[in-house]
Amino acid sequence: MDRPLYLGIDLGTTNSAACVFDGEQLQSVRGSGGETLTPSVVRIDARGNIVVGTRAHRFLQKDPENTRAEFKRLMGSKNPQRFAAANLEKTPEELAAQILMSLQKDVEAQLGVKPERAVIAVPALFELPQIKATSEAARLAGFTRIETIQEPVASALASGWSAEECRGAWLVYDLGGGTFDASLLETQEGLLRIIGHDGDNFLGGRDFDLAIVDWLIARIAETAGIKIERSNPAHASAVAKLKVCAEEAKIELSRTASETSIVIEALKVGSSELDLLEQPLSRTDLEAITAPLIERSVKVCERLLRAHGIKQLERIVLVGGPTMMPAVRARLEQSLGAPFGSGLDPMLLVSQGAALFAATAALDARGAAPTAAATGPRVWLQYPAMTPDTSPYVVGRALEPADKVQALRFTRNDEQWQSEWFTLETDGSFAGMLSLKRRGASTFRVETKAADESVTGANPSEITIVHGVSIGEPPLARTIGVARADNAVAVYFERGAPLPIRKSFTLKTVENVSAGADYALRVPIVQGDFPFAHLCRLVGVIQIPSSSLKATLPAGSLVELTLEVDRGGALSAKACLPAQNLVFDHVEQLLAPQTSPEKMAELVHELAQRAATLRGNAFRDGQRSALVTLSDFEATIESVRRDLDAARGGDQDAAEKARRSLIDCDGMLGDLEAANAWPELSARVYEAHTRTMYWLERHGTDPERRALAQAMETVERSMRARNPREIERQLKQMSSIRVTAYLRDPQAWEWELESIADRVQDSTDPIKAQNLLRRGRAAQAAGNRRDVEKAVRELWTLLPAQSDERSLSYNSGVR
Amino acid sequence: MKHPSDLLDNPFLVLDIPASATRIEVERAGQKLLAQLAVRVASVMTYRTPGGVQTRDEDKVRAALSALRDPEHRVLHELWANLPPSDEEEESEQPIASWPSAFRSLGWRRPCRE
Numbered sequence: 001m002d003r004p005l006y007l008g009i010d011l012g013t014t015n016s017a018a019c020v021f022d023g024e025q026l027q028s029v030r031g032s033g034g035e036t037l038t039p040s041v042v043r044i045d046a047r048g049n050i051v052v053g054t055r056a057h058r059f060l061q062k063d064p065e066n067t068r069a070e071f072k073r074l075m076g077s078k079n080p081q082r083f084a085a086a087n088l089e090k091t092p093e094e095l096a097a098q099i100l101m102s103l104q105k106d107v108e109a110q111l112g113v114k115p116e117r118a119v120i121a122v123p124a125l126f127e128l129p130q131i132k133a134t135s136e137a138a139r140l141a142g143f144t145r146i147e148t149i150q151e152p153v154a155s156a157l158a159s160g161w162s163a164e165e166c167r168g169a170w171l172v173y174d175l176g177g178g179t180f181d182a183s184l185l186e187t188q189e190g191l192l193r194i195i196g197h198d199g200d201n202f203l204g205g206r207d208f209d210l211a212i213v214d215w216l217i218a219r220i221a222e223t224a225g226i227k228i229e230r231s232n233p234a235h236a237s238a239v240a241k242l243k244v245c246a247e248e249a250k251i252e253l254s255r256t257a258s259e260t261s262i263v264i265e266a267l268k269v270g271s272s273e274l275d276l277l278e279q280p281l282s283r284t285d286l287e288a289i290t291a292p293l294i295e296r297s298v299k300v301c302e303r304l305l306r307a308h309g310i311k312q313l314e315r316i317v318l319v320g321g322p323t324m325m326p327a328v329r330a331r332l333e334q335s336l337g338a339p340f341g342s343g344l345d346p347m348l349l350v351s352q353g354a355a356l357f358a359a360t361a362a363l364d365a366r367g368a369a370p371t372a373a374a375t376g377p378r379v380w381l382q383y384p385a386m387t388p389d390t391s392p393y394v395v396g397r398a399l400e401p402a403d404k405v406q407a408l409r410f411t412r413n414d415e416q417w418q419s420e421w422f423t424l425e426t427d428g429s430f431a432g433m434l435s436l437k438r439r440g441a442s443t444f445r446v447e448t449k450a451a452d453e454s455v456t457g458a459n460p461s462e463i464t465i466v467h468g469v470s471i472g473e474p475p476l477a478r479t480i481g482v483a484r485a486d487n488a489v490a491v492y493f494e495r496g497a498p499l500p501i502r503k504s505f506t507l508k509t510v511e512n513v514s515a516g517a518d519y520a521l522r523v524p525i526v527q528g529d530f531p532f533a534h535l536c537r538l539v540g541v542i543q544i545p546s547s548s549l550k551a552t553l554p555a556g557s558l559v560e561l562t563l564e565v566d567r568g569g570a571l572s573a574k575a576c577l578p579a580q581n582l583v584f585d586h587v588e589q590l591l592a593p594q595t596s597p598e599k600m601a602e603l604v605h606e607l608a609q610r611a612a613t614l615r616g617n618a619f620r621d622g623q624r625s626a627l628v629t630l631s632d633f634e635a636t637i638e639s640v641r642r643d644l645d646a647a648r649g650g651d652q653d654a655a656e657k658a659r660r661s662l663i664d665c666d667g668m669l670g671d672l673e674a675a676n677a678w679p680e681l682s683a684r685v686y687e688a689h690t691r692t693m694y695w696l697e698r699h700g701t702d703p704e705r706r707a708l709a710q711a712m713e714t715v716e717r718s719m720r721a722r723n724p725r726e727i728e729r730q731l732k733q734m735s736s737i738r739v740t741a742y743l744r745d746p747q748a749w750e751w752e753l754e755s756i757a758d759r760v761q762d763s764t765d766p767i768k769a770q771n772l773l774r775r776g777r778a779a780q781a782a783g784n785r786r787d788v789e790k791a792v793r794e795l796w797t798l799l800p801a802q803s804d805e806r807s808l809s810y811n812s813g814v815r
Numbered sequence: 816m817k818h819p820s821d822l823l824d825n826p827f828l829v830l831d832i833p834a835s836a837t838r839i840e841v842e843r844a845g846q847k848l849l850a851q852l853a854v855r856v857a858s859v860m861t862y863r864t865p866g867g868v869q870t871r872d873e874d875k876v877r878a879a880l881s882a883l884r885d886p887e888h889r890v891l892h893e894l895w896a897n898l899p900p901s902d903e904e905e906e907s908e909q910p911i912a913s914w915p916s917a918f919r920s921l922g923w924r925r926p927c928r929e
Contacts, residue, residue, distance in 0.1 A: 189839045193884055382850035389843050395850035429856045431847060473877055498881040502874055 003441070004385075004464060005111065007118040007365035008154070008354025009103060011096060011134065013072045014177030014205060014321065016040050018103040018118075019351035020111065021359055023441030023466045026158075026352045029106050037347060038102055040177075042095045043067040046085035052102040064240035070206060070653060071095045073178045075137070076129035079652040093133050097140035104141060107365070115365035117145045119358040121350045122569075123179040124150040124197055124477050127527050128539040131569035147361055147567050150477055151176065152183035152197055154353025155319040159341055160185070160192050160469040161356055168314035169195060170341075171304075173332060174350075175297060176320040178204040178653075182301045184308055190388025192471045194496070198304040202657040203296055205247075205322040211289050212246035212281070213239060214642075216262065219279050226272050231645035238269045239649070249281050254324040258283045287327040292635070294328055298335045299632075305336075313338035318346045359386040360470050361567070376457040377405045377448050383434075386466040390438060394463070395431045398424055403451040408458065410434055410444040421449060436467040473498035476565060483524040483533030483809040485510045492563055495529060502564040507814040508797050509557045510806075511764050515549040521813035523561060523575055531728060534808040535667055541810070542575045542584055550580045555764035556797025559814055597647045600658055604640055607665050611637075614672050626672055633668050636661055674724035681724060685715055688731055692738040699744035704737050711737070749789040750780055756795050763798035772798075826879030826889075827896040828864050829871060834896040838884075845880040849873060 003022040010017045015037040018029040028036045033054060043056035043066055051059075059067040065084040071092040074081075080089035100120075108114045122134055131148055138146040149157075155172045174181040181199040185192060217228045228235050228242075245262050252260045259282040267274040305313070316338050322328060323346050333340075358365070362385035378399040384392050398405035407421035408430060414437070422432035436442045442465055446458040476499055481491040484507075492503050513521050520543040528536030542561070546553075560576040574585040611633055618626040640661045647655035674681065689712060696705055711730045718726040742748055753776045763769040776791030806812060827834050830844045851859045852873050862871045882888045 189837070191838060191842060191884070380854055382853045384846055387842075387846065389839055389846070392843065393847040393850060395847060395854055395856070397854045397856075425856075427857060429851070429854055431851060431856075473881070496881075498877045501877075 004359070005113060005115070005365045006355050006358035006363065007107060007115045008351045008356065008358055009100065009118050009120045010151070010154070010348075010350035010354060011072065011099060011120050011122075011137075012040055012177055012350075013070050013179070014040060015347070016099050016103060017348055017351040018107060019348060019355040020107065020365070021352075021355035023359065023464060026161075026355060028348055028351070029103065029110055031102075031106050032109070038099065038106070039069070040072060040096075040099050041067060041069045042071075042090075042098045044083040044086045044088065044090070048086045048088070050098060052098050061241050061244040064237050068095055070178060073202075073653045074656060076127070076131075076133040077652070077656060079656075093137040094140060096134070096137035100138055100141035100143070104143075113366055116143060116367040117358075117363045117365050118143055119147050119149050119154075119354040119361065119363060121151045121154045121354045122148045123176070123201065124152050124181045124183070124199055126150075126201075126569075127478060127537050128480075128565075128569060128571050132571075135570060144367060145363065147357070147363060148569050149354055149357045150181075150475070151179075151319075151350050152181040152199075153194060153471060153475070154351075154357060155317060155349045156183060156185045156192055156194070156353065157356045157469065157471060158349045158353035159317040159344055160187050161352075168312065169308075169310050170315045170317065171301060171313050171336065171338070172317045172319060173297070173301065173323065174319035175322040175328065176204050178202070178206050180204060180297050180300065182297070182304050184304055184310060187469060190467075190469050192469055194471075194475060195310075196304060196308050198300050198307070200296065200300055201660060203293065205250075205320070206653075207293055208250060208290050208322055208325075209243050209246045211293060212250060212286070213242045215285075215289050216242050216246060216279060220267075220274070220277065223279075224274055224277065226267075226269050226274060228269050229645070229649070230642075230651070231648040232270075233648075233650045234270050236650050238267055241267060250286065250325070251321075253281065253283050253286050254322075254326065283326070286325075290325070290327065294325075294331050296635075297328075298331055301332075301336060315339050315341050317341040317344060317349070319349050320346055356386070356468070357471070359466050361385070376459050376461065377450075378459045379405065379408065379446070379448065381446070381460065381463060383463055383465055385464075386468060386470050387436075388468070388470045390436045390467055391433050392436065392465060393431055394434055394444075395429070397427075397429045398448075402428070405448045405458075406451050407449040408432070409447045409449070409455075410463075411447070412437070413443040413445065413462075434465065436465055438467055440468075441466045473500075473567070475499070476501065477569075478527045479529050480525065480527050480539070480563065480565065480571070481536075482507065482561065482563075482814065483526045483536070483538070483812045484815045485806050485809055485812045486815060487533045487805040487809040489526060489528075489531060489533050489536060493565065499569065500564065500566045502562065504560060504562040507559045507561055509553060509555055509559060509813055510800070510815050511555050511813060513544070513546050513549065513553040513813075515546055515551050515553075517546040520545040521553070522811050523559065523573075523814050524810035524812050525563065525571065525573060526810070530667060531725065532808070533810060533812070535663060535670070537663075538810050540571055540573065542573050542586070544575060544577070544584050544813075548582065548584070549577075550582070553577065553580070554768070556794060597644050597655060597658075600640075600644055600647075600655075600662060603662050604637060604644070607633075607637060607662070607669060610669050610673070614669065614676065617676055618672075623675075626675065629668060629672055633665055636665055636668075640665070671724060674728070678724075681727060682719070684731060685719075685727065688734045688738070692734045692741075695738050695741040695745075699741040700737075704741060708734065708737055746785065749785055749792050752792045753777070753780060753788055753795075756792060756799075759799060760795070762800055763795070764800050765798050769795055769798050822895050823864050823866050823869055824875060824878075825864070825895050826882045826892050828862055828869075829875050829879040830883070831862060834893045841880065841883045845876055848876045852876065 006021040008019045017037050020027050030036055031038055038053040039057040041056040041060060043051045043059045056067055060069060068081045071081060074092040080091055082089050104115055120134055120138060122131055134148060135146060152172045152174050155174055169184050169186050172183040179201055180203040183197040184195040186195060221227050228238055230239055245264055249260050249262050262279045262281055264277040313336055318340055379396050380399055381394060381396040383394040407423045409421050410419040417435045419432055422430045424430050444463050446461055447455055448458045449455050476493055476495060476497045479491055479495045480493040481489040484490055493501050523542040524538055525540040526533055526536035527539045530536050557579055562574045564572045576583045611630055615630050640658045643654040643658040647658060692708055711733045715727055715730045757773055760769040760773050772791045772795050776788050779787030832844045848859055860871055861868050882892060
């Protein structure tokens, strides 16, 4: 049988690469010029001819109007890229598809097989719309099936595959063209585990280039008196030209030279033109220009190590072009004090890891992989394509009558191992253990034994299993939940949950929806690690249009929601209204939202005012850590201002970056504001603990007492770390423990009925609420506690949601 | 007593392994069960717990594997898997478990009671 062919693709911001794995060896795919990297650049000329990669890259400086790069960061957004000469527009997905097609052709030229399936690496912090856009690009390129893997996981797999077992934690420092990911990992018994990750979705080599561009703009203004503005659309072409030169200079200084000269010819800036500019740039200059960016990445690493209590790293694996810069390596060594992994190519590690993951997922690039001619009895076999276990199970079932197959036997192709006969159970299934060669592919010949003891080959006649470092299922990058009408997030899938994942749960509507009206009840699905919906990213909405309803849907109606995320990170959802026997399964998949630069400038102003108040408080109270956070905030907001300038000049990527950074800034100030309310928060913790203890003493169970003790331990830790977000989470936990115990009190439902009685006039359906109240009181008089409970539970669903909270929660119609 | 999902969906019960299983034994058990569920082996579609028989599916097995891969989560599940009976449970009389030997296999001294 042919060896398997697993394809991994690193669809990078600046460069892309492909790698194949045959179960034993990793092999990088080379382009027609022998290069292993394909620049992620697409050019379309006046006649509509499309050129990709190195040939297109040459035109970045000469013809920026018709040449596009760095579209990866715009994936999933509604930002068509214009090609002036051909007078057409292409979406970021269509451009990414061109890169994928080019890599597909390179694989075909090198290996004689047109790949149909692949694993594509995506940044760890990509959200669902961006992952979906990547899948769409692959579909446009002609791939029939793809899976995605997070870039740091891919790098880790590749470095783990080639390394000996490492006892402690190690860090993958992945500074790509557009994104930065830091991942803490460990391998034990061949199984790779991601301890945690952090990153910056908008820090990459491109930002280094733009820092050099800003420096160049200042030099040009000084020496030639020409003012170039990144915010001026008329200067976009000059800025693009400077950027190409900046990138070349950075690469040269990263390799050998200690000084280089940036030569720019015929730079046209509005009505002025600069014939020739020769600007020397030393490595020392470069280090000074990029130091704040390097520092930003180091801070992310330190934060990650701190969050997981890691004091010493075993080693650091470097990934991405910018890690070739000596300044990056020196700063990391100084700060983290661990050796760098040797013999690993930072530019190819991601594609290698993606290829290894394709093996784990049994995703043979050839589609229906050709099998050796097999004529024996058919059997259905299940086994891991790649495993860290040297003794994995093969499980199966005969697809022939019992007399044709009574047992199966597996013989390893090196003839060094043979299984016993695995006898079929009465239901036709069997399970048996195999023995693999370490660190490589083992192929087994499959034989069957019939009732008459005759032995023949099976169909399939062979199976192949690779032994090596492996990762279980791909982890979910960010928490997914449903935004509730009170702006809280009902979390359904935690970050790190193994994919695929599916869950069903029940929600309740917060308002009456009349059948046939021009309205739709919204169930917003959000992604993010914040407890408030408005700080999370809206990634999909299920709409329940009133036109589809059979009758009026009263407030408090049940909505059964099923959410599913597949291995590739695609979200699907289904909402069912049991009362009307209706199912809604159309999820409006959202594009990245767009906000105008003017609107964002207003937000910057608002945030700056909030920061000023916080700074005053921090100085007054001597809060050092708050001042450090505020200084980080200042640096971020300054970069947002620069990005807004660039956005006004037509840089859509900068606009997207500004929008995301503003959300982070809002979260940063929100945490400080919560920390400022520290005395109130401490008092709330004290009160919550006392009240919970009170009810647990009366009606609690041992697991609940243990859960409370654990919550208090976490609160104490969070108090020391001044982490209000975690304290809020624990307060919620305490509240749920308390309520559970309280509701065991024989009088609890009667007290609840009285407390709700004052609010029935404000309910969404006052008549129904009055009836329920009457019914509850009658049940109370009759001593029927169960009916009192029933009435109260129904009354709860009729309480109105606050309108300001609803608007923050993307107008959620459920709780 | 209503059994908490921490106990009913305890990963050690889902994977049918002792709380002392090594990491590779956990992976092996998970891989075997996933394969058996894929070829629809009826005997693995349910598993026993102190709270009665539960349905086993691929999602549960994957979640169990994921939980036991993380040492911090695993410690908590070991706690549940080895939970000794509480005083309140000792005073009670109605056993509800359908599988008494499960308690012994998990290190319990006597059956869980309502």
